[in-house]
Amino acid sequence: MSSMLELVDVHRTYQIGDSTVHALRGVSVTIEQGEFVAIMGASGSGKSSLLQILGLLDKPDKGEYLIFGNNVNTLSEDEQAGVRNNVAGFVFQQFHLLKRMDIVDNVRLPYIYSGIKEDFRQEAVKRLKMVGLEQRIDHTPNQLSGGEQQRVAIARALVRDPLIIFADEPTGNLDTKNSAEIMKILQGLHAEGKTIIMVTHENEIAAYAGRVIAMRDGIIVSDERKPGMEPTAKVAGESGFDIRSAEMGSLWQNGRFIGFIAQAFQAILANKMRSFLSVLGILVGVASVIAMMALGDGAKEAMQEQLKSMGSNMLSIRAGSAKIRGAAQGAGAIARFTFLDVDAIASLHTLVKNASGVVNGNGMIVFGNKNWTTSLNGVGYDYGTMRATIPSIGRWFTPEEIQTRQKLAIVGVTVVKQLFDNTNPIGKTVKINRINFTVIGIAPAKGFSGPQDQDDVVFIPVTTAMYRVLGKTYLSGIFVEVAQPNLIQRTTSAINELIRKRHRLKADDDSFNIRDMTEVQQMLSSTTQTMSLLLGSIAAISLVVGGIGIMNIMLVSVTERTREIGLRKAIGARKNDIMLQFLVESVGMTVSGGFIGIILGIGVSLILSFFAGWAVKTSLISVVLATAFSVLTGIFFGLWPARKAADLKPVEALRYE
Secondary structure: OOEEEEEEEEEEEEEEOOEEEEEEEEEEEEEEOOOEEEEEEOOOOOHHHHHHHHOOOOOOOEEEEEEOOEEHHHOOHHHHHHHHHHHEEEEEOOOOOOOOOOHHHHHOHHHHOOOOOOOOHHHHHHHHHHOOOHHHOOOOHHHOOHHHHHHHHHHHHHOOOOOEEEEEOOOOOOOHHHHHHHHHHHHHHHHOOOEEEEEOOOHHHHOOOOEEEEEEOOEEEEEEEOOOOOOOOOOOOOOOOOHHHHOOOOOOOOOHHHHHHHHHHHHHHHOHHHHHHHHHHHHHHHHHHHHHHHHHHHHHHHHHHHHHHHOOOEEEEEEOOOEEOOEEOOHHHOOOEOHHHHHHHHOOOOOEEEEEEEEEEEEEEEEOOEEEEEEEEEEOOOHHHHOOOOOOEEOOOOHHHHHOOOOEEEEOHHHHHHHHOOOOOOOOEEEEOOEEEEEEEEOOOOOEEOOEEOOOEEEEEHHHHHHHHOOOOOEOEEEEEEOOHHHHHHHHHHHHHHHHHHOOOOOOOOOEEEEEHHHHHHHHHHHHHHHHHHHHHHHHHHHHHHHHHHHHHHHHHHHHOHHHHHHHHHOOOOHHHHHHHHHHHHHHHHHHHHHHHHHHHHHHHHHHHHHOOOOOOOOHHHHHHHHHHHHHHHHHHHHHHHHHHHOOOHHHHHHOO
16 A cells, blocks of 8 residues: 655645635545545535546645645646646536537547547447446537437546546536446546545445545645455555656657547537638638739739730830910921931940831721721831731841832731721732732730720831821831830930930920830839739728637637536646647638638639630639748637636636536
């Protein structure tokens, strides 16, 4: 016979409202291994407080508690949880079974926190057979009677093969017949060598014990061993049990994390409607993030297509009357550009890639009995590549054709529609300002640029336009393609200087202007970027709202499941275990919402593109971003409820109403 549990001058005080309750006032008691002890007393005598301190569910305010000679006060909270898991088995008056699990899962619950990686289903079934429930294995607690539920609780207490069984009013909620059956089971366990410490207020129940400790007002008034009922000789376990060896290994190695995932999903599925509403918030958020970003990216891409049609790194040089304080100086002050200016600009080799003169005017184009007034552009050979205008149907002009002022035309899509009823115009003869021209190509479609239809246009060689059609002796403007984007500023300055020198213009004379096309590009790009950011931000707000919804649900869940948290702690769950379990639950909901949201978001963006004709482009980054955001939302908003759950004290949580 060896000293197993020892209390020395233990005090415990509770604060209930304004009043102080002295539950234990200097209790000293020693319990030997293999004893069957009943602690008796009226309500408020301190018997339950004594059991809770012995079972490590509560801490004394003063005094020492030794288990196998180890001082409990020196143990951390997690080490105490390890001892509860390895050494103790609890049977409560309220049974504390989890309604959403079948009884096998209830019985093997302590193994989740044991740090041993196995299924243990067979172990649980074996314990259920021991308490006579082999016929009810696939039942849930709700399908069992009170006596059967208490037997499940005993099976759960036994599943880790503990040295001590703590029973708090194990027959308090049972009738006489069931009480006798439960006590027979406990008696049998004592015969096998288990140490049993039981709280009861009934004499006939206490009669099963070999030692009865009576309490009143927080002190032990009597402690009697019954003659002939000594501690059982057959002792389970060694008295030298090292309570610190109960510390667990890594979370990942011992399979606890997998257990938490299973538990979390059971909890999510147990409250389907509530979980669905939580998931809905995240789902809408993620779907809108993806759809909005797809719209933004699509708009950006459409804009880039439009910008390509302007050509890249372009400068546009136009003549324009000089203005002094807003008053035009008249026609004489306009700079006249010629082909010599184009050649001079093209000779700036390091800065300029291409230069091409253009002549603009309006012309009437006639085919058969149809006519159409359109924009007439006389262009050079390099214009085609510079402004991305080379036809996909037909061809561009050759340098010889431009030099010899050939009467050839390339028509825009709008002109084709108006004159040729969408039939192929290649090789057809048309009249432009009463002069016959042969159509050799259709210019690529460019759409609208502001109010102007860029497809309502006819291109003819610049020489033909000047000398045969429009009768101009000078160019309307010059397009310049700069060698590299970073040289645009330098090139603009160089051209400015060159033109002023060639035309003998003063430094403050603005009779021409050089426009940087990339400014327009940048403006459009920044507009689409701002739009994308705006759309993304609106969608992100809905994700945050979804996150707050999940936090609400998790907080309700923590409050609702306070007793469950108390039970988990009683059977050996550490602070981190509880925290992680609630976090897994929260992240599980956000991630599943995220995945459904991704599918929905892609679907919505495709529907928008189909019905609204909008350009959409779902990017991988938006999917990754939305997924990461949903996980972070789960962690961020789940952290507080999880911490709240983890900080609950086992004894307070078990008492929670």
